[in-house]
Amino acid sequence: MKTWTLSAALRQWGTFLGLLAIVLFFAWRLPETFPTAQNFLNISQQISMLAVVAFTMTIVMVMNDFDLSVGSTASLAGIVAAALFAAGQPVWVGVSAALAVGLLGGAFNGFLVAYIGILPFIATLGTLTMFSGAAFMVSDGKTIFGRDIPAEFAGFARFGIPLDAIGLDGAKLPLMTIAAVIVLLVVWLLLEQTTFGRRLYAIGGNRVAAELAGINTRRLRLIAFGLTGLGAAVAGLMYASRVASANPTQGAGLMLDAIAAVFLGMTMGREGEPRVLATLVGVLILGILDNGLTQMNVDSYVREVLIGAIVVSAVAISAVGQRRT
Amino acid sequence: MQTLRFQGLTKAYGGVPALSDVTLSLSCGRVHALMGENGAGKSTLIKLIAGVVAADQMTVLRDGAVVPLRTAAEATKAGFRFIHQELNIVPQLSVAENVLLGHPAPHRFGAFIDWRSLEDRAASALAFLGAEHIDVRQQAGAMATGDRMLTRIASALVADAGAAEPCLYVFDEPTAALTVTESTKLFDVIARLKERGAAVLYVSHRMNEVLQICDDVTVLRDGRHVLTTQIAKTSSAEIIEAMTGKPVSDTIPGRTAPVRQRIACRLTTLTTRDLSGLDLSLAQGEILGVAGLDQGGQTAFLRLILGQGRIQKGLLEVLGGRAPKSPEQAWARGIAYVPRERRSQGLMLGMGVRPNTLFPHLGDYGFLAQKRSEVARTRTLADQVRLRFQGTEQPVGQLSGGNQQKVLFARAIAKNPKLLLLEEPTRGVDVGARAEIHGLIRTLSNSGTAVILASSDLVELCGLADRILILQGGRQVAVVDRQAMTPADLLSRIYAPEAV
Numbered sequence: 045m046k047t048w049t050l051s052a053a054l055r056q057w058g059t060f061l062g063l064l065a066i067v068l069f070f071a072w073r074l075p076e077t078f079p080t081a082q083n084f085l086n087i088s089q090q091i092s093m094l095a096v097v098a099f100t101m102t103i104v105m106v107m108n109d110f111d112l113s114v115g116s117t118a119s120l121a122g123i124v125a126a127a128l129f130a131a132g133q134p135v136w137v138g139v140s141a142a143l144a145v146g147l148l149g150g151a152f153n154g155f156l157v158a159y160i161g162i163l164p165f166i167a168t169l170g171t172l173t174m175f176s177g178a179a180f181m182v183s184d185g186k187t188i189f190g191r192d193i194p195a196e197f198a199g200f201a202r203f204g205i206p207l208d209a210i211g212l213d214g215a216k217l218p219l220m221t222i223a224a225v226i227v228l229l230v231v232w233l234l235l236e237q238t239t240f241g242r243r244l245y246a247i248g249g250n251r252v253a254a255e256l257a258g259i260n261t262r263r264l265r266l267i268a269f270g271l272t273g274l275g276a277a278v279a280g281l282m283y284a285s286r287v288a289s290a291n292p293t294q295g296a297g298l299m300l301d302a303i304a305a306v307f308l309g310m311t312m313g314r315e316g317e318p319r320v321l322a323t324l325v326g327v328l329i330l331g332i333l334d335n336g337l338t339q340m341n342v343d344s345y346v347r348e349v350l351i352g353a354i355v356v357s358a359v360a361i362s363a364v365g366q367r368r369t
Numbered sequence: 370m371q372t373l374r375f376q377g378l379t380k381a382y383g384g385v386p387a388l389s390d391v392t393l394s395l396s397c398g399r400v401h402a403l404m405g406e407n408g409a410g411k412s413t414l415i416k417l418i419a420g421v422v423a424a425d426q427m428t429v430l431r432d433g434a435v436v437p438l439r440t441a442a443e444a445t446k447a448g449f450r451f452i453h454q455e456l457n458i459v460p461q462l463s464v465a466e467n468v469l470l471g472h473p474a475p476h477r478f479g480a481f482i483d484w485r486s487l488e489d490r491a492a493s494a495l496a497f498l499g500a501e502h503i504d505v506r507q508q509a510g511a512m513a514t515g516d517r518m519l520t521r522i523a524s525a526l527v528a529d530a531g532a533a534e535p536c537l538y539v540f541d542e543p544t545a546a547l548t549v550t551e552s553t554k555l556f557d558v559i560a561r562l563k564e565r566g567a568a569v570l571y572v573s574h575r576m577n578e579v580l581q582i583c584d585d586v587t588v589l590r591d592g593r594h595v596l597t598t599q600i601a602k603t604s605s606a607e608i609i610e611a612m613t614g615k616p617v618s619d620t621i622p623g624r625t626a627p628v629r630q631r632i633a634c635r636l637t638t639l640t641t642r643d644l645s646g647l648d649l650s651l652a653q654g655e656i657l658g659v660a661g662l663d664q665g666g667q668t669a670f671l672r673l674i675l676g677q678g679r680i681q682k683g684l685l686e687v688l689g690g691r692a693p694k695s696p697e698q699a700w701a702r703g704i705a706y707v708p709r710e711r712r713s714q715g716l717m718l719g720m721g722v723r724p725n726t727l728f729p730h731l732g733d734y735g736f737l738a739q740k741r742s743e744v745a746r747t748r749t750l751a752d753q754v755r756l757r758f759q760g761t762e763q764p765v766g767q768l769s770g771g772n773q774q775k776v777l778f779a780r781a782i783a784k785n786p787k788l789l790l791l792e793e794p795t796r797g798v799d800v801g802a803r804a805e806i807h808g809l810i811r812t813l814s815n816s817g818t819a820v821i822l823a824s825s826d827l828v829e830l831c832g833l834a835d836r837i838l839i840l841q842g843g844r845q846v847a848v849v850d851r852q853a854m855t856p857a858d859l860l861s862r863i864y865a866p867e868a869v
Binding site: 054236237238239240241242243245246248249250252253254255256257259260315316317 | 411675695696697699706708713720724732735736855
């Protein structure tokens with residue numbers, strides 16, 4: 045039965061309303077510092093790395109898979125680029141090598157999952173450890189920083205497009221933000237507007253049925269995991285550029301936040317399916333909470349408890365709502 | 370107990386009536402069939418008397434005395450037992466544990482499970498069903514479907530101390546997942562329950578089963594009661610008319626165009642892991658039936674042609690070339706497949722009619738999706754299969770079983786397949802949809818599509834197929850001509866293929 049009801053609408057848009065509520069709350073408590081163009085630009089830069097990982101994580105989660113290894117892929121990619129810089133290679137060599145590492149690492153996950161038939165949880169837990177160990181091996185366990193990192197690489201995270209023209213004197217739209225928006229557009233086009241993406245949703249809907257109806261599920265899963273790995277590598281490079289250094293653990297925090305962001309977004313799907321624009325809402329919720337709570341001087345441990353509780357309750361409300369309908 | 374009367378059953382979901390003032394009277398020692406098309410209210414009726422869904426109105430009378438029935442626990446206490454088509458066993462546990470599942474397990478010293486007594490109770494319940502061959506210690510997941518069904522029934526038989534003796538057994542489409550032999554065993558069990566003096570409510574779409582094992586029949590249509598009578602005093606035509614509200618001939622349309630000369634598929638002394646001795650060919654426009662016993666290799670046979678088997682010996686030619694190596698290649702070459710389990714193997718239940726119909730054919734649209742032309746194509750195909758739906762984006766999980774099956778057909782015929790593989794195409798489908806699907810298969814065949822039809826519905830096989838391949842344990846034992854073959858003849862060939 046197709047009837048529009050308030051409760052159904054609330055369930056689907058509840059997470060988005062939650063985001064608005066969070067924004068209004070901080071605007072009320074922090075009228076001086078929160079609702080300013082400069083702060084929003086800061087937030088967009090702060091969340092850009094998480095956003096890239098979460099957007100590309102959505103690609104595998106569309107198929108009901110997920111990838112635990114993105115954090116260590118990001119670290120490894122940063123380390124590989126930095127090690128090549130330290131060895132005197134030009135920026136483009138380091139960056140391409142790092143992206144290749146991400147793509148191949150992701151494809152290896154896909155190979156384990158799709159062709160060998162290991163559960164994604166186990167396969168990517170294993171590669172998480174492998175990639176993390178590899179990052180330590182390449183870097184000898186040390187942080188690569190200082191003169192080893194070329195200025196033009198580190199500069200990427202510092203530059204932005206001046207916004208004087210639209211009346212925001214002195215403000216700049218960070219290149220990091222632009223990079224995240226580009227990734228968002230690419231993933232959105234891929235998932236929503238191409239045959240490739242539609243097939244991924246079909247696999248997520250019923251993998252056995254998809255296989256029997258002539259979809260090459262193995263190859264598609266391999267490619268999807270490869271793209272997730274590539275996204276993780278992009279985020280790893282952005283991170284390394286931002287802190288102008290690379291250490292073998294710096295991507296570690298990205299994985300759980302990225303999965304949380306996709307789950308938050310999934311509460312907005314009609315059938316609980318991931319959509320990349322919904323993932324963006326999830327990323328914004330996490331990023332804005334972090335920014336606002338920090339400005340309110342909330343203790344960082346308390347912050348973690350709060351953010352975790354918000355994720356759990358959003359998903360719980362959606363689960364209860366879905367059971368009702 | 371002599372009679373059980375469910376009076377004035379009424380239920381509406383969100384203002385839409387699902388069941389309106391239906392009364393059902395059951396007598397002990399009799400099997401009562403409940404029939405109706407999908408959506409007629411059978412499931413709602415069962416949910417009400419199981420106490421799973423709260424009725425808007427319902428009175429339950431046992432020999433004239435009121436029985437309270439508001440929760441599932443009260444239904445169990447009243448002695449009602451339910452056996453559903455989905456076989457809810459826990460595959461990791463032993464058969465004995467499954468039989469006693471939901472019952473308090475016998476204990477020793479008040480703390481440890483008394484395994485011996487638990488196994489004894491399970492074994493005696495199975496013995497009553499004539500299923501002594503089941504080892505109660507084995508893992509339940511290792512059993513075939515028929516034995517799982519027996520385990521479920523045994524579980525329903527177990528009566529706890531203090532609770533009433535089971536007095537009503539409700540079977541909801543029990544044979545949907547069973548083969549012919551397994552169904553026969555089930556009918557024996559039902560006969561025993563009947564002798565024991567229990568009332569049995571039997572829900573099924575399969576007319577021949579109902580005529581064979583039931584004593585009375587009640588027909589629902591659109592949530593209302595239309596007919597209750599003794600089986601002996603009625604006919605399948607009368608029942609079908611009551612179900613559909615219009616006279617429907619159960620006859621399957623005959624061939625109107627000859628079988629073509631061109632060969633669609635040829636198997637020469639073919640052996641795979643699951644199949645052996647396959648030697649036959651199939652012409653364009655021909656319908657080859659496939660029949661057999663318990664997992665006799667029907668699925669493996671169709672999947673082989675779909676590109677999912679490894680040929681060990683022999684030769685398989687399909688559509689003038691070599692065998693496809695994957696389902697992807699098979700679909701690309703004009704082979705379409707309607708799988709056995711539409712929910713688990715066929716459909717993305719949460720997704721709309723449009724993606725479900727078109728996703729094997731997305732390649733036709735190039736790299737970028739083109740929603741408008743997809744919607745138009747979906748509508749055309751839906752018309753062709755006479756799909757009843759609310760829109761191309763309606764999730765298929767909301768459609769009735771018959772309409773879900775039609776979505777699979779729409780998907781299969783989208784590109785005029787040269788070879789169509791069908792597995793149980795009308796299982797769990799109401800009479801009207803069944804006739805429409807049969808008409809569709811005949812039309813495709815007349816237009817030159819070669820069809821391989823695996824079915825446990827013998828009426829369907831004899832009515833549609835030109836020849837019937839009989840498999841036993843994956844081995845080809847016969848290819849019989851349909852000419853002058855009745856379902857009864859076919860049944861005897863399946864049971865004793867070598868005897869002929």
